[in-house]
Amino acid sequence: MNAPIRKCIEIAGAALCCLITSCGNDSVVPSKAAASLPANEGREVWSAEIVISAAASTKELLESVASDFSGGLKTTVRVNPGPSSSLANQIIEGAPADLFLCASREWAEKVKEADVAERSVELLTNTxxxxxxxxxxxxxxxxxxxxxxxxxxxxxxxxxxxxxxxxxxxxxxxxxxxxxxxxxxxxxxxxxxxxxxxxxxxxxxxxxxxxxxxxxxxxxxxxxxxxxxxHDEIVYVLVLLKRGAKNPEAISFFEYLQSDGADELYAKAGFRRVGQGKE
Missing domain, CATH: 3.40.190.10 (Periplasmic binding protein-like II)
Incomplete structure (x- = not known):
């Protein structure tokens, strides 16, 4: 084989190797949470959608907080509003949800008793x-x-x-x-x-x-x-459900809902964090 032909073959082989290598690396990062995961860890359970079942009174608030949280990310937060009692029963019966925000301690406890809750925090209060x-x-x-x-x-x-x-x-x-x-x-x-x-x-x-x-x-x-x-103290309890504990984005949203950035949106909507008095 003469030198020019051999040179062409070598160049083509090198190009093919580069192409194969580049195709083997997934360069799409759906969100910050996914980017922080080790390679392939959690890919089977990770979802770009977060479902939060929430007391009807928090619908607009959560839509606002969700928009602030997911801005610039390829993450969708779906708010499922309704009566806390009905939502709790749906979750206990297996309805898909990552987070639950209910308007009383009672329904948060029922979800915990059903062993579908990972952890919870008393988040907000109202009048x-x-x-x-x-x-x-x-x-x-x-x-x-x-x-x-x-x-x-x-x-x-x-x-x-x-x-x-x-x-x-x-x-x-x-x-x-x-x-x-x-x-x-x-x-x-x-x-x-x-x-x-x-x-x-x-x-x-x-x-x-x-x-x-x-x-x-x-x-x-x-x-x-x-x-x-x-009346009994009005307490909105935020629950990270076991389904959500497998979703890095849901964990991030659970933490964001307790952040200073979210506090500003709560105050704007008229809610108060538990433990904060009226101004």
Whole structure:
């Protein structure tokens, strides 16, 4: 074989080797969490989607925090809002979720008892308020006014839902619950956002919701804020589920939800971190 032909073969062989080598290295890094993993570790369980099942009252908040967290990353955070009680039961029955943010300690404990939780933290708190449609057509100013003949319906979340339980505790301590129930004035919604909607549409003269819910309902107004001594402490518990513990992105989001950056978004939405007093 003459020298020019041999030289051509050598060049072609070298090029082929480079091509094979470059194809063997995965250069796509879906996110910062994936980039930090050792080669091939966790690839079978890693997902670019994080699913967080969350109390209905936190829907807009979590969408905002999720957007801030995933900005610039190829990670999708899917928020699944609903009543804490229903979401907990779904998770216990095997519904796919990486994180769970519920509006009471009770439902976080039930998830732990079912052995589907990895770890948890008490994250946020809120305030219970009485709302009326814009303009307050029934002239309600105090809880006692709910007994007025002008009030036909008061909207509350379901009896098993945290917001509904807190509302029942308040009305019971104010010695109003039995009378309102006897007069068939209580209208139950699936969750606190359902109760909010009843009032916003004018289907109830009053309702009891969280103070943060009012931020997404321009057609209602707050007429009374309940003393926190009238109900159990409102605590939103964040749970990292065992499914999420296998997903590096879910672990990162669990940690981000406890960060200073997230605190700014909580304050903007009217939530407070557990242990922080009102300003």
């Amino acid at each position: 219970l308020v009485m709302i009326v449609p814009k303009g307050n057509p029934a002239g309600i100013k105090r809880p006692i006014d709910l007994l007025s003949s002008q009030v036909k319906r008061i909207a509350l979340a379901g009896e098993n839902v945290p917001a509904g339980k807190y509302a029942d505790q308040v009305l019971a301590k104010l010695q109003l619950l039995e009378s309102l129930a006897a007069d068939n004035k209580i209208a139950r919604a699936q969750d606190v956002r359902g109760a909010l909607s009843f009032v916003e549409r004018g289907e109830a003269e009053a309702g009891i919701v969280y103070s943060t819910d009012v931020n997404v309902a321009p057609n209602v107004e707050v007429v009374h804020e309940f003393d926190s001594a009238l």
